Amino acid sequence: MEYMRGYIDRYQGSSKSGEFNWLMQRVSGVALLVLLLGHFFIQHFIGAPVGGAGYAAVAARLSDLGWKLFDMTFVTFALYHGINGIFMVIEDYVYSGWRVFWKGFFWIVGVLYWVLAALTIIPFKG
């Protein structure tokens, strides 16, 4: 795959320096810190359903538009941050043309998981 080395630079496009993704990793990380604390303390402690997490209580929350917006924001930032982190690992260890393959692979995985999240969260009625 070494012959593909030229493509690595070509397909990095404007993010060749990695500067934008580096900055966005910090921005999305801080956003996730706020979202995670919200998710964790509101859902598990402050707003924990009385009598445990039965289907009715959980379904009622997941049907709420506000929580749908919260969850879509949360999963979008989490997937971006996670996949971007995997890209950083790939860039650290994969130097051959396999880099193009693995980055493409995780691009597809990320998009598919985002679609799965949207299909799970948005149409949910209970």
Added chain:
Amino acid sequence: MNWYQPSASYKWHEGFVAWVLHRVTGLLLILYLFAHEWVISTLQNPQNYSQAMGVLESPIFKLLEVGLWLVAAYHAVNGLRVVLVNFAGAAERSNYKTNVWLFWVIFALVFVAGAIPMLMGLAG
């Protein structure tokens, strides 16, 4: 051990340890996210939901949940330290070690604050 001769050797410096743990916990979290999303997408009706919750509320999964909180709390608090290192000069020669120890204290407090109610749920 002379069969293994690394081309570079690493000093187990506080920052290096923090970095390795940050990378490992990050990879564990993205794997968790993939599994978590997959499970939730299959729980769209009361039967599947209660079946899955029967498994997920067993003591072993409750303990794994505390492990998840450990991993997530580490990654979150250390990530904040990384941001402060990058943008607020938290890794100067004069303050570096203090900040690493401060990080461990804050991480421990955050982890314990979350873990106590989880373990109480496990006992109760």
